[in-house]
Each structure stands twice: as structure tokens, then as C-alpha cells.
Amino acid sequence: xxxxxxxxxxxxxxxxxxxxxxxxxxxxxxxxxxxxxxxxxxxxxxxxxxxxxxxxxxxxxxxxxxxxxxxxxxxxxxxxxxxxxxxxxxxxxxxxxxxxxxxxxxxxxxxxxxxxxxxx
Numbered sequence: 406x407x408x409x410x411x412x413x414x415x416x417x418x419x420x421x422x423x424x425x426x427x428x429x430x431x432x433x434x435x436x437x438x439x440x441x442x443x444x445x446x447x448x449x450x451x452x453x454x455x456x457x458x459x460x461x462x463x464x465x466x467x468x469x470x471x472x473x474x475x476x477x478x479x480x481x482x483x484x485x486x487x488x489x490x491x492x493x494x495x496x497x498x499x500x501x502x503x504x505x506x507x508x509x510x511x512x513x514x515x516x517x518x519x520x521x522x523x524x525x
Contacts (some may be wrong), residue, residue: 406418406423406441406445406446406447406448407419407448407449407450408438408442408448408449409427409438409449409450409466409469409470409473410424410446410449410450411450411453411457411466412424414456414457414458414459415427415457415458415459415462416428416457416459416462416463416465416466418430418434418469419441420434420437421437421478426462427460427465427466427469428461428462428465430465430469438469438473439476440475442473442476442477442480443476443480445475447473449470449473449474451470452467452471454467457484461515476525492516496518
């Protein structure tokens with residue numbers, strides 16, 4: 406689906422319901438675009454200064470296009486880095502988590518060294 410487009414000499418973005426002029430974008434819309442870029446087939450018109458007559462549309466579209474393009478180009482690298490960080494954290498803290506689980510499952514012994522049933 407096309408999320409950024411140039412039409413009638415103006416830049417537009419898709420806000421989940423319709424195409425809206427690029428100068429109306431807000432931070433929630435930016436977040437939605439990033440989420441769509443990560444999850445969906447994400448298409449956008451290439452930035453072309455000659456097709457955008459409005460200077461504010463040129464500036465906003467160029468910046469947004471470049472950031473989204475960089476994100477899409479490096480998405481696999483980002484995923485790999487996240488997976489590596491997650492694996493490292495599990496390696497470092499996994500033993501602590503297992504030790505806590507073993508402790509929680511340990512039997513309860515009363516004052517006379519008898520095992521007690523735990524009601525939960």
C-alpha cells in the first residue's frame with residue numbers, strides 16, 4: 406500500500422483512513438507510519454523537488470521520505486540487533502530467573518523438619 410505520495414504538486418500521507426496533506430502530519434501519524442513500515446508492504450513515491458511546488462511540503466516530504474527509506478533499508482539490521490540484545494540479556498539474567506523459579510518451588514519445612522503442603 407502507498408503511504409506517502411506526491412499528487413497534484415503536493416505531498417500526502419495515509420493516516421489509516423485517507424490521504425492527508427503532508428503539512429498536517431502529527432507525532433501520532435508519524436508513529437503509525439513507522440509501525441506500518443515495519444509490519445506491512447510499505448510503498449511511497451520517491452522524493453522529487455520538481456513535483457512539489459509548496460516549499461513546506463518539499464521540506465517535510467524530503468525529511469520523512471529519507472527517514473522512512475533509511476528505516477526500511479536497515480530494518481533487517483535493526484531486527485538482528487534487537488535479537489542479539491535479547492539473547493545477551495537472557496544469557497546474563499537467565500540464570501537469575503531460573504534460580505528464583507527453583508527457590509519458589511522449594512518445599513516448605515516447618516520447625517520440626519517436616520514437609521508442609523503449600524495451599525497455593
